[in-house]
Amino acid sequence: xxxxxxxxxxxxxxxxxxxxxxxxxxxxxxxxxxxxxxxxxxxxxxxxxxxxxxxxxxxxxxxxxxxxxxxxxxxxxxxxxxxxxxxxxxxxxxxxxxxxxxxxxxxxxxxxxxxxxxxxxxxxxxxxxxxxxxxxxxxxxxxxxxxxxxxxxxxxxxxxxxxxxxxxxxxxxxxxxxxxxxxxxxxxxxxxxxxxxxxxxxxxxxxxxxxxxxxxxxxxxxxxxxxxxxxxxxxxxxxxxxxxxxxxxxxxxxxxxxxxxxxxxxxxxxxxxxxxxxxxxxxxxxxxxxxxxxxxxxxxxxxxxxxxxxxxxxxxxxxxxxxxxxxxxxxxxxxxxxxxxxxxxxxxxxxxxxxxxxxxxxxxxxxxxxxxxxxxxxxxxxxxxxxxxxxxxxxxxxxxxxxxxxxxxxxx
Amino acid sequence: xxxxxxxxxxxxxxxxxxxxxxxxxxxxxxxxxxxxxxxxxxxxxxxxxxxxxxxxxxxxxxxxxxxxxxxxxxxxxxxxxxxxxxxxxxxxxxxxxxxxxxxxxxxxxxxxxxxxxxxxxxxxxxxxxxxxxxxxxxxxxxxxxxxxxxxxxxxxxxxxxxxxxxxxxxxxxxxxxxxxxxxxxxxxxxxxxxxxxxxxxxxxxxxxxxxxxxxxxxxxxxxxxxxxxxxxxxxxxxxxxxxxxxxxxxxxxxxxxxxxxxxxxxxxxxxxxxxxxxxxxxxxxxxxxxxxxxxxxxxxxxxxxxxxxxxxxxxxxxxxxxxxxxxxxxxxxxxxxxxxxxxxxxxxxxxxxxxxxxxxxxxxxxxxxxxxxxxxxxxxxxxxxxxxxxxxxxxxxxxxxxxxxxxxxxxxxx
Numbered sequence: 001x002x003x004x005x006x007x008x009x010x011x012x013x014x015x016x017x018x019x020x021x022x023x024x025x026x027x028x029x030x031x032x033x034x035x036x037x038x039x040x041x042x043x044x045x046x047x048x049x050x051x052x053x054x055x056x057x058x059x060x061x062x063x064x065x066x067x068x069x070x071x072x073x074x075x076x077x078x079x080x081x082x083x084x085x086x087x088x089x090x091x092x093x094x095x096x097x098x099x100x101x102x103x104x105x106x107x108x109x110x111x112x113x114x115x116x117x118x119x120x121x122x123x124x125x126x127x128x129x130x131x132x133x134x135x136x137x138x139x140x141x142x143x144x145x146x147x148x149x150x151x152x153x154x155x156x157x158x159x160x161x162x163x164x165x166x167x168x169x170x171x172x173x174x175x176x177x178x179x180x181x182x183x184x185x186x187x188x189x190x191x192x193x194x195x196x197x198x199x200x201x202x203x204x205x206x207x208x209x210x211x212x213x214x215x216x217x218x219x220x221x222x223x224x225x226x227x228x229x230x231x232x233x234x235x236x237x238x239x240x241x242x243x244x245x246x247x248x249x250x251x252x253x254x255x256x257x258x259x260x261x262x263x264x265x266x267x268x269x270x271x272x273x274x275x276x277x278x279x280x281x282x283x284x285x286x287x288x289x290x291x292x293x294x295x296x297x298x299x300x301x302x303x304x305x306x307x308x309x310x311x312x313x314x315x316x317x318x319x320x321x322x323x324x325x326x327x328x329x330x331x332x333x334x335x336x337x338x339x340x341x342x343x344x345x346x347x348x349x350x351x352x353x354x355x356x357x358x359x360x361x362x363x364x365x366x367x368x369x370x371x372x373x374x375x376x377x378x379x380x381x382x383x384x385x386x387x388x389x390x391x392x393x394x395x396x397x398x399x400x401x402x403x404x405x406x407x408x409x410x411x412x
Numbered sequence: 413x414x415x416x417x418x419x420x421x422x423x424x425x426x427x428x429x430x431x432x433x434x435x436x437x438x439x440x441x442x443x444x445x446x447x448x449x450x451x452x453x454x455x456x457x458x459x460x461x462x463x464x465x466x467x468x469x470x471x472x473x474x475x476x477x478x479x480x481x482x483x484x485x486x487x488x489x490x491x492x493x494x495x496x497x498x499x500x501x502x503x504x505x506x507x508x509x510x511x512x513x514x515x516x517x518x519x520x521x522x523x524x525x526x527x528x529x530x531x532x533x534x535x536x537x538x539x540x541x542x543x544x545x546x547x548x549x550x551x552x553x554x555x556x557x558x559x560x561x562x563x564x565x566x567x568x569x570x571x572x573x574x575x576x577x578x579x580x581x582x583x584x585x586x587x588x589x590x591x592x593x594x595x596x597x598x599x600x601x602x603x604x605x606x607x608x609x610x611x612x613x614x615x616x617x618x619x620x621x622x623x624x625x626x627x628x629x630x631x632x633x634x635x636x637x638x639x640x641x642x643x644x645x646x647x648x649x650x651x652x653x654x655x656x657x658x659x660x661x662x663x664x665x666x667x668x669x670x671x672x673x674x675x676x677x678x679x680x681x682x683x684x685x686x687x688x689x690x691x692x693x694x695x696x697x698x699x700x701x702x703x704x705x706x707x708x709x710x711x712x713x714x715x716x717x718x719x720x721x722x723x724x725x726x727x728x729x730x731x732x733x734x735x736x737x738x739x740x741x742x743x744x745x746x747x748x749x750x751x752x753x754x755x756x757x758x759x760x761x762x763x764x765x766x767x768x769x770x771x772x773x774x775x776x777x778x779x780x781x782x783x784x785x786x787x788x789x790x791x792x793x794x795x796x797x798x799x800x801x802x803x804x805x806x807x808x809x810x811x812x813x814x815x816x817x818x819x820x821x822x823x824x825x826x
Contacts, residue, residue, distance in 0.1 A: 092494050105725030107499065129725065137499045199729075201486030202634055227632055235634075 004061055005128070006086050006109035007137050008145075014044050014053065014065045022046050022071040028111075030084040030124060032179045037162055039111065039122040043077050043085075050077040056119045063145055068119060082177035086124070089167070094200070095127065096166040098184035101192045103199040108133030110159060127165055130158025170203040172210065186212045194223035197232075206235045209244070218247035221256070226410075230259050233268075242271030249321055250276070251296040251403065254283035283397075291374050292367035294407060295388045295397035296320065301329040302355065304338050309351040311341065323400040326384040329362075330355055335394040337364055337387055364389045367396055371407055378404050430644045431559050432627035433479055435711075436620050437471065437648030438566040441655055442516075442708035443523025443678060444770075446572075446701055448614045449656050450681035452607050453663025455673050458582075458589035461660060463608055465590070467615050468653040470810045474781065475645045477788045477799070477807065478621045482628030483638040484797045489625040489780075490723030492787050502723045505783075508776045510743075513619050513716040515769025517751030520712060522765075523705025525755055526679035530698040536756060543752035546710045547745065550730065559631075565707040569655045571700035575685075576658030578693040581665035590657070612817045618776040621784060623715035626722075635797060662693070713747035774818040781811045 009025050016022045023046035031040040041052040042065065051074035053067055060066045067074075084090070090106050097104045108128035114121045132155040139148055166184045169175045185193060185208065193212075197205050197220065209217050209232055221229060221244060233241050233256065245253045245268060257265040257280060265284075269277050279297045286292035298320030302310055311328050318325060328346060330339035339359030349358060363377060364387040377386060378401060386399045441449075452460045478489065485492060494502040524542050525535035550558060594608075624645075633641050667675065667684055675681045682697040717740050721728035727737035734741050754760065785807055788799045799807060 092498055094491075102727070105494070107725065134499065134503075134724070138503055201629075202632075203486060231632055231634060234636075 002062075002113055003125070004111050004113055004122075005133070005136060006091060006111060007133070007140060008063065009042070009061060009065070009111070010087060011140075012061075012063055012065050014042075014046075014067060016067045016071040016074075017069055018071075020071075022067075022074075023051070025065060026050065027088065028086040030086065031082060032084055033082055033177065036179070037123045037125075039124070040083070041077075044074065046071060046074070051075060052077045055113075055122045058120045058122075059118065061113050061120060061122065081174050084167075084178055089169070090127065094168055094204075095160075096168065096182075096185055096196055097129070097160045097164060098166055098188065099160060099164040101188060101196065103196055104129045104160070106133075108136060124162050126159040126161050128157065128159050131155050132157050168200070168204045168207070170207045172207070175207065175211070180211075182208055182211050186216050190216060190219035191223045193220040198225060198228055202231060202235065205232050209236055210240065214243045215247045217244045222248055222252040226255075226259055229256055233260065234264065238264075238267045239271045241268050245280070246272050246276045249296050250279040250283055250298060251294060251397075253280045254293070255288060258284060258288055286367060289371045290367065291365050291369040291371070291386075291388045291399060292396065294371055294374065294403050295367075295399045296324060296403075297397045299324050299329060299385075299395075299398040301331050301335075301395055304330040304332050304356050306330070306355050307351065308346055308349050308353045308355065308358075311346050311355060312351070315346075321400070323402050324385065324398060326400070327398070328355070329387060329395055329398070330359060331395060334392070337362070337389055337393060337395045340387065342384075362387060364395075366391070374399060375404050375408055430647070431563060432482075432624055432631060432633075433475060433641065433645035434566055434648035434651070435559070435562045435627070436475065436624040437645070437652040438569060438655075439623075439704075439708045439711050440471070440615060440617070440620060441569060441652055441704055443520055443526075443701065443705040444516075445614045445656070446523075446659060446704055447678040447681070448607075448610050449659040450663045450667075450678055451675060452611055453660040454667035454675050454681065454684075456604060456607060457664040457668040458586050458661070460604075460607060460611065461586060461589040461657065462592060462594050463611050464653050464657050464660075467612060467656075468649055469806070470612070470814060471615055471649045471653070472646055473803075473807050473810050474616055474621065474784070474814075475624055475649060476642060477784050478625040479628045479633075479641055479645050480638065480797055481784070481788060481794070482625040483633045483641055484635045484794050486629055486634070488629055488719065488722045489622050489784070489787075490719040492793070493783050494723045494725075496787060496790070496793070497783065505776070505779060506720045506723050508772070508779075509618060509622070509719060510716060510747075512769065512772035512776050513712050514747060514751060515765060515772055516617070516619065517709060517712050517747055518754050518765050519769055520705045520709035521752045521755050523678065523701060524709060526677055527682075527698050527702035527705060530679055530682055530694075539752050539755050542706055542709070543748050546706070546713070547748050549710060550714045550744070551741075559627075562707065562711070565703055566651075568703040569651070569700065571696040571703070572655050572662070573658045575693045575696040575700070576662040576665075578690070578696070579662040579665040579685075581661045586661050586664070609817045609820050612814065613770070613774065616777065616781075616814060617773055618780045619712060619715055619719075621780055622719040623711060626715065626718050638797075662697075709748075709751070713744050713751065716747060717741075717744040771822045774822040777818055778811070778815040781814065785811060 006028060009028060012025045013021045014023050014025060023044040025042050026045040027043035029040050029043060030038065034040065039055055041054040044051045044053050053074055057067050057069045058065060059068050086109055090109055092106060094103050094105050106127045106129060109124060110126040110128055112123050112125045132152050135155060136148065136152055143151070164184060166182050167180050169178060169180050185196065193216070197208055200208070221232070245256065257268065269281065283292065283297065300314050300318050302314050315325060326343050328341045328343065329337060330341065332338040339356060340362035341355050341358045342360060345358045363381050363383060365374060365377060367388055367390060374386065377383065384401050387395055388397045388399060390396045481489065481492065490502065490506065493505065521539055521543065525539050528538040529535060549561065628641065663681060667681065672684045675684060678701050682694055682701065685697055686694040718728055720743060721740045726739040728740040729737060788794060789804065791798050
């Protein structure tokens with residue numbers, strides 16, 4: 001078992017069974033359909049054209065590649081969409097480093113060759129994003145390989161194991177063939193996904209949002225800079241956008257649609273499910289800078305006669321964000337707001353206790369309250385959530401502390 | 413009514429995308445540019461005004477390619493060079509770019525120093541202070557706010573137009589000289605030819621292409637908004653060359669007419685203008701020089717840091733903290749510290765530095781232009797936005813002429 005760098009193999013001379021040099025390594029191909037990490041074949045540039053040399057016909061791979069077969073038997077190479085070509089698709093390109101949660105550029109690719117029954121198995125093990133790969137490529141062919149190896153040993157490696165690498169490919173058809181699914185990316189925190197996406201060029205942003213799960217996409221989109229949000233949304237299919245927007249917090253969805261042209265936002269609303277559409281449309285009617293513009297309509301409200309157990313049932317059925325459940329609201333006749341119970345009190349009380357007994361003195365503001373005033377109320381009463389009521393005292397929505405923090409940070 | 417609405421929508425769109433092209437073209441009129449234009453006017457009067465039209469075309473062609481690449485690919489020029497031409501090429505190109513741009517930074521700070529010396533301020537105070545301002549402006553600001561500062565700085569070039577008006581030039585002769593063919597006898601004169609070369613050479617610098625493409629990307633302009641962005645580039649180039657025209661005219665009407673044919677620097681030009689056109693034109697000229705130098709000094713180091721870090725794969729971006737993008741911030745900081753610091757060395761042969769930076773520009777420029785042409789002709793990269801045949805003819809001609817002239821300039825500087 002030994003490690004060999006892609007840049008060492010590229011350009012290496014290839015000797016066939018007779019020992020004569022028959023060509024040079026031009027590319028290295030992986031066929032993700034067959035095996036995700038194993039090298040399918042080397043592409044050899046010979047006098048007769050480009051040929052394929054699979055690892056099971058190779059006896060050693062390094063500065064010289066030795067083949068077990070005769071050059072005459074090498075198959076001609078025919079380009080195909082489903083191949084990952086390491087030089088073209090990976091070397092010098094940007095990838096997503098899942099572990100380090102950022103976008104990096106590939107300096108070299110580390111391959112591992114394992115001898116099995118007199119031939120080799122070659123696999124991709126890691127990508128090199130540090131100085132080692134850079135120095136190797138700069139000094140290739142200038143510094144003797146023996147000296148170079150000694151020199152490289154002294155440079156601390158910066159590599160990303162292959163399983164933490166997400167490739168970028170903008171062509172959807174090819175992406176499917178290469179089995180690129182942003183699996184690693186989708187498992188990151190939405191805020192980290194947002195940071196990574198902001199660092200990508202527009203076409204790659206679009207391809208990430210086309211591919212990842214709608215719910216993850218929605219949460220990540222909420223965290224992205226508004227200008228970039230708009231450009232992503234404009235580039236995606238309207239029904240895909242609608243699917244993502246449905247999963248967003250209604251207040252974030254309304255903010256986003258408010259940034260789009262009327263035509264685009266109407267088209268997206270048309271594609272949405274009626275319930276979500278109605279919620280978002282209501283929010284869109286208010287200025288972004290008022291309580292109603294900042295509130296979400298996904299909250300938990302139960303009748304004032306309910307007991308703790310009812311509240312727990314309501315919690316189980318709730319599909320909104322985790323921030324919104326910090327307070328359970330109590331409503332009287334005509335949906336009027338009459339009380340508010342912190343989640344903590346529910347957690348520590350027995351199931352049969354009347355919620356009205358647990359109710360705190362609550363705060364509420366009108367829908368047209370300016371956002372600065374909303375922030376002031378949060379500050380003064382140390383709130384986690386604030387109820388927003390309409391002119392009849394009915395509960396219209398709630399504002400959560402995370403919205404206020406976002407609002408204060410993006411004020412200018 | 414409908415037509416009016418359409419026009420309004422277009423103007424709104426233009427205002428939204430205006431910035432990168434306008435700023436880049438204007439920075440082109442930096443300390444070196446202003447000096448060359450002043451010299452052209454002082455030595456040859458109106459007779460070099462014909463160069464303004466071909467120079468504008470060349471500038472538009474090259475800048476348009478950079479901004480189109482930025483809008484279509486969403487990637488910076490050094491990113492694209494790295495992805496298409498590999499690590500080794502990028503490494504040496506970036507090294508050359510750093511060397512070139514360092515020379516340019518020194519030249520800009522020299523412009524700051526000499527313009528403020530006209531107001532009687534010592535360079536030992538002025539240079540460190542302006543270096544600190546430049547550093548803080550970029551590190552502490554956001555792209556939006558910096559862009560506004562830069563656009564305002566572009567506006568200050570109006571100084572030169574006013575200075576040109578105050579000089580009471582002969583408008584008819586100037587207009588005729590702009591649209592007439594160059595005279596054959598002039599071309600045979602060595603000094604005249606040298607000045608033509610210098611005028612063209614000062615117009616397109618390698619760093620501009622990296623800066624422009626990066627700011628298009630940073631602004632988030634996409635292929636769809638590109639039509640408006642093209643106007644940004646064209647308007648920027650026009651304004652820049654109108655300013656250049658006024659500088660030549662101002663110097664022609666005064667210095668040339670009164671026999672001051674030799675000026676050693678842009679500050680000399682301002683000094684020489686004083687007795688001829690009075691205090692105001694002198695102040696405007698000096699203030700314009702200060703603005704231009706400080707403006708270019710703000711843009712060059714940051715553009716270099718971006719290009720190098722993107723090309724070589726280091727973390728970059730002003731939204732990162734110092735410890736997250738150390739190479740980016742250090743490169744930026746060192747370019748400013750040394751660029752300004754060099755000027756504080758007593759008895760520094762500034763002329764030699766200026767020559768060296770011109771030579772480095774000249775060596776790097778053809779490479780960058782050829783890379784740009786190869787990239788803009790790559791269908792896999794640009795899709796339907798590849799250069800058209802006609803555009804390619806104009807662009808290659810521009811590149812060849814630019815290259816030949818720049819090589820000639822480098823050789824004649826010896």
